[in-house]
Amino acid sequence: MTKRAWDGRTYDRIGTPQAAWGRDVLDRYPLVGNETVLDAGCGSGRVTELLLDRLPHGHVLAIDGSSSMIDAARERLGTRPNVAFAVQDLLELDLDGRTVDGILSTATFHWVLDHPRLFQRLRGVLRDGGRLVAQCGGQGNIARVLAAVDEVVVEPAYAPAFTGWQYPCRFAAAAETEQLLLAAGFSEARCWLTPAPVNPPEPATFLGSVILGANLERLxxxxxxxxVSAVLARLPEPFEADYVRLNIDAIA
Ligand SMILES: C[S@@+](CC[C@H](N)C(=O)[O-])C[C@H]1O[C@@H](n2cnc3c(N)ncnc32)[C@H](O)[C@@H]1O
Incomplete structure (x- = not known):
């Protein structure tokens, strides 16, 4: 299951960079408009909403491991007729034997550490010839922010809470991800990294609710x-989150 708790309402307000990236990812997705598409890790539904707009005659299955995120997504989209929601761990993904035409996933796969199993589960629900279009944090993602975090977690006030702990994300490289997708049964896979630095308007709230959520759970x-202030103090002003995105296009 997801390695940290999320506050769906705060994420919905603060997740503007993720929504903008989601729009770019959707632009890569050649949809006809009548497909059934799984949004894997839909969060509060901001990207799901954009996906729904492109599927006037289709359906979206919006799945997330966090009930707070699914509650927020229902609040946003609950009146739309062609969307169904489920709280489910992607590592145990099970659509009761059904398959989907496509899978979209944004800003999620790096939170799932077991990529071989994740890609096997996704392949298992995707019809042959169906498309996976995704983006998540990739190799080098927020390296500067995490270096500052490494300095703060060893301070005496915080060290007891972080002994033996690691930031719970997998920021994978492009080539290894292509290999894992092919090993999971995809017939084609193309992955690439893109830098995507962000200057969020509310740095402390953004850090606390998105990047440092897993740290704060331990305190x-x-x-x-x-x-949060100690991490911010170690970073140049204005705060910039040095995001690097891993893009994934694969065919089942
Ligand atoms: C940063 S949010 C991204 C949400 C949305 N896709 C977006 O782009 O705004 C990451 C989401 O991944 C979900 N997630 C992480 N690990 C998961 C897992 N193992 N199974 C299902 N969802 C997971 C979290 O609950 C969270 O909602």
């Missing part, structure tokens, strides 16, 4: 603001 609430 009492009264330390959260100080931890």
């Amino acid at each position: 009492p609430a009264e330390q959260h603001d100080a931890f």
Whole structure:
């Protein structure tokens, strides 16, 4: 299951960079408009909404491991007729024997550490010839921010909470991901990295709710603001999140 808790409402407000990347990913997806597409890790549904707009005669299955995210997605999209929601771990993905025509996934796969199993599960629900179009954090993603985090977590105030702990993300390289997709049964796979630096308007809220959420879970609430400030203080102003995206286009 997802390695951290999410606050769907805050993410919905703050996840603007992810929504913009999602639009770019959708632009790569050649949809006719009547397909059934799985949004794997739909979050609060901002990208799902854009996907629905491109499927006037199709359906979307919006799946996420976080019930808070699915609640937020239902709030956003619950009145749309052609979307169904489910809380499910992508590593246990099971559509009761059904298959989909396509899979979209944005800003999610790096939170799932077992990529071989993830890609096997996705291949298992994708019809032969169906397309996976995805983007997630890739090799080198937020390296500068994580270097600052490494310095803060060893400070005496925080060290006991982080002994033996690692940031729970897999930022994979393009070539290894292509290999894993082919090994999982995809017939074609093309992956590539793109730098995508972001200057969020609310740096502390963005750090706390997106990048450092997994860190803050390990700390009492009264330390959260100080931890975020300590990370921000180690980074140049204005704050820039040095994102690197891993793009995935694959055919089942
Ligand atoms: C940063 S959000 C991205 C949401 C949305 N796709 C977007 O682009 O805004 C990452 C999402 O991945 C989900 N997630 C992480 N690991 C998961 C897993 N193993 N199974 C299902 N969902 C998972 C989280 O719950 C979260 O909603």
